[in-house]
Amino acid sequence: MIHLPSIIKIALRALRVNKMRSALTMLGIIIGVAAVITMLAVGKGASDKISDQIATVGSNLIIVVPGSTTAGGVRMGSGSFQSLTRGDADAISSESSVMLAAPVISGASQVVYGNANWATSVVGTTHDMLGVRDWTLASGRNFYEQEIRSAAKVCLLGQTVADNLFGNANPLDQTIRIRKVPFTVVGVLGSKGQSMMGQDQDDIIYVPVTAAERNLFGRRIPGSVHYIMVKAVNTEELSRAEEQIRQLLRQRHRIGPDQDDDFTVRNLTQMLQLTEQASRVMSLLLAAIAGVSLLVGGIGIMNIMLVSVTERTREIGIRMAVGAKTWDIRTQFIIEALILSMIGGLIGILLGVGFAEILSHFTGWTILISPFSIAMSFGFSALIGIFFGFYPAYKASLLDPIDALRHE
Amino acid sequence: MTLIKTNQLEKKYDVGDTIVHALDRVSVRIDAGEFVAVMGPSGSGKSTFMNVIGCLDKSTAGLYLLDGIDVSRMERDELARIRNEKIGFVFQGFNLLSRTSALENVEVPLLYQRNGVSPKERKDRARQVLAMLGLEDRQHHHPNQLSGGQQQRVAIARALVNNPPLLLADEPTGNLDTKTSIEIMELFVRLNEEKHITIVLVTHEPDISAYSRRMIRFLDGQVVNDEVNRP
Numbered sequence: 001m002i003h004l005p006s007i008i009k010i011a012l013r014a015l016r017v018n019k020m021r022s023a024l025t026m027l028g029i030i031i032g033v034a035a036v037i038t039m040l041a042v043g044k045g046a047s048d049k050i051s052d053q054i055a056t057v058g059s060n061l062i063i064v065v066p067g068s069t070t071a072g073g074v075r076m077g078s079g080s081f082q083s084l085t086r087g088d089a090d091a092i093s094s095e096s097s098v099m100l101a102a103p104v105i106s107g108a109s110q111v112v113y114g115n116a117n118w119a120t121s122v123v124g125t126t127h128d129m130l131g132v133r134d135w136t137l138a139s140g141r142n143f144y145e146q147e148i149r150s151a152a153k154v155c156l157l158g159q160t161v162a163d164n165l166f167g168n169a170n171p172l173d174q175t176i177r178i179r180k181v182p183f184t185v186v187g188v189l190g191s192k193g194q195s196m197m198g199q200d201q202d203d204i205i206y207v208p209v210t211a212a213e214r215n216l217f218g219r220r221i222p223g224s225v226h227y228i229m230v231k232a233v234n235t236e237e238l239s240r241a242e243e244q245i246r247q248l249l250r251q252r253h254r255i256g257p258d259q260d261d262d263f264t265v266r267n268l269t270q271m272l273q274l275t276e277q278a279s280r281v282m283s284l285l286l287a288a289i290a291g292v293s294l295l296v297g298g299i300g301i302m303n304i305m306l307v308s309v310t311e312r313t314r315e316i317g318i319r320m321a322v323g324a325k326t327w328d329i330r331t332q333f334i335i336e337a338l339i340l341s342m343i344g345g346l347i348g349i350l351l352g353v354g355f356a357e358i359l360s361h362f363t364g365w366t367i368l369i370s371p372f373s374i375a376m377s378f379g380f381s382a383l384i385g386i387f388f389g390f391y392p393a394y395k396a397s398l399l400d401p402i403d404a405l406r407h408e
Numbered sequence: 409m410t411l412i413k414t415n416q417l418e419k420k421y422d423v424g425d426t427i428v429h430a431l432d433r434v435s436v437r438i439d440a441g442e443f444v445a446v447m448g449p450s451g452s453g454k455s456t457f458m459n460v461i462g463c464l465d466k467s468t469a470g471l472y473l474l475d476g477i478d479v480s481r482m483e484r485d486e487l488a489r490i491r492n493e494k495i496g497f498v499f500q501g502f503n504l505l506s507r508t509s510a511l512e513n514v515e516v517p518l519l520y521q522r523n524g525v526s527p528k529e530r531k532d533r534a535r536q537v538l539a540m541l542g543l544e545d546r547q548h549h550h551p552n553q554l555s556g557g558q559q560q561r562v563a564i565a566r567a568l569v570n571n572p573p574l575l576l577a578d579e580p581t582g583n584l585d586t587k588t589s590i591e592i593m594e595l596f597v598r599l600n601e602e603k604h605i606t607i608v609l610v611t612h613e614p615d616i617s618a619y620s621r622r623m624i625r626f627l628d629g630q631v632v633n634d635e636v637n638r639p
Contacts, residue, residue, distance in 0.1 A: 321491060323489065
């Protein structure tokens with residue numbers, strides 16, 4: 001076989017002779033690879049972000065909210081009807097497909113510690129909430145069941161609240177005031193960061209649901225809650241859990257067969273998973289379009305290589321006359337196509353990475369450029385060079401040396 | 409020692425309803441060290457003879473032994489190897505690679521050598537041959553920067569770089585003026601006499617064929633005359 005560095009040198013010289021043509025030929029590959037890199041970066045970034053959010057919200061989550069009330073013909077909107085109770089939550093938690101259920105009464109409150117104060121959302125719930133939302137504790141402990149029953153004035157602080165009220169001091173066993181009512185801090189939650197909507201999930205205080213009702217947010221119907229958060233035993237049981245909850249609540253609320261539910265069951269995880277799926281489909285679709293552009297680029301390379309073979313028929317004849325074999329000629333033209341597509345691929349990768357960065361800078365999208373996508377695009381463009389370079393190379397290698405030498 | 413031996417060599421072309429005998433039972437023997445001119449009008453078969461002898465074309469029947477090897481039934485790549493090792497070509501139109509220096513042009517046959525020649529050795533050998541032909545100061549010139557005579561000398565250097573036993577020249581002076589033609593022919597004579605290289609030269613010019621020591625004349629695909637010019 002012919003010496004490889006020499007053949008590369010010959011190929012580079014041939015490509016340099018027609019600089020403009022070589023550049024234009026590469027353009028298809030450049031655009032294709034740049035598009036693949038950008039699409040994969042944006043798509044991967046989006047789906048990773050959604051996965052992260054699923055992880056922070058908590059997995060296998062169902063939320064049950066009360067139905068709407070009608071007051072003199074004016075519909076009050078979801079949650080206005082105080083139909084859900086703590087008893088409902090207890091009943092739901094004993095369903096077979098449900099792992100945990102936590103009732104919630106929440107409201108915004110100004111909280112005070114010493115001379116620091118902070119406005120945050122105060123959520124009355126039970127000790128089960130930590131399990132439902134996959135919260136960890138940074139320090140301290142969860143509520144005791146006893147504290148829920150006795151409406152103990154204890155609380156768990158989110159990281160943001162702890163930071164704002166206590167700074168670097170230890171909040172445990174300190175007393176803060178929520179709506180002037182003193183609550184003792186028994187634990188500090190681990191950090192979850194921002195939610196999908198950009199909300200700070202750590203800006204929160206948990207208190208026993210009973211204490212919230214008695215001391216903070218009085219309820220018109222005692223025992224009623226704003227909503228109930230439910231964790232199903234696993235992803236497969238999610239829809240069965242939804243159905244069980246619906247049946248149970250219809251029974252508990254004595255809803256007749258032809259009456260509408262006075263509550264709504266929503267599957268939070270499913271919504272996120274659908275979003276994730278949609279973003280994955282979207283990025284696949286765009287990658288497919290980019291793939292088509294790569295294919296077109298490859299055909300462009302084949303086209304130019306065929307022209308090049310015709311133009312250089314005499315050169316091929318000379319090389320054959322002095323002893324070039326079939327594969328010497330073939331290798332030479334394949335290497336040329338390969339160099340075209342690989343240089344195109346490299347430029348495309350640089351452009352794609354640059355474009356993805358610019359895009360994320362101006363739109364704020366999360367992008368993720370994986371080494372895999374770079375390696376894949378580079379490998380794919382090389383493959384295109386070999387694949388589309390082969391036919392012109394094959395044609396060149398089969399020329400008759402006498403005809404080729406006579407070619408003008 | 410016999411370098412070329414053909415026996416009843418035939419080359420037939422099927423042109424529609426007639427068959428053209430480009431070579432018709434040609435039996436020729438050429439010894440090592442000879443300087444032979446192949447003459448004949450166009451269409452006489454001298455070019456076909458040249459192509460078959462040069463392993464660029466295959467005969468349809470008959471036998472051809474080159475340096476004792478039967479090459480008449482060889483495959484494409486085997487013929488390429490024979491051309492690379494045993495034959496140097498000089499063409500009328502020089503056939504140098506454009507945009508490629510004289511040195512690199514001379515290196516080309518070494519590029520396709522079976523055993524592989526290192527880039528350094530290629531350069532050294534190409535340089536030596538160019539120097540032998542008085543082109544040491546033209547190594548880095550491209551063909552378009554060289555005169556016709558210089559280009560043909562580069563082509564001769566390329567033909568000689570692999571030390572082949574046989575040099576085939578097809579109308580080597582056809583594109584050159586008289587003065588340069590004489591220079592090139594004198595170079596051939598020198599190569600034949602000093603380096604003992606066998607030369608087979610195709611020409612239709614009697615002035616040119618006069619430099620050879622033997623003349624083979626073709627007509628209608630057959631050898632019609634074979635005589636010694638000068639001892």
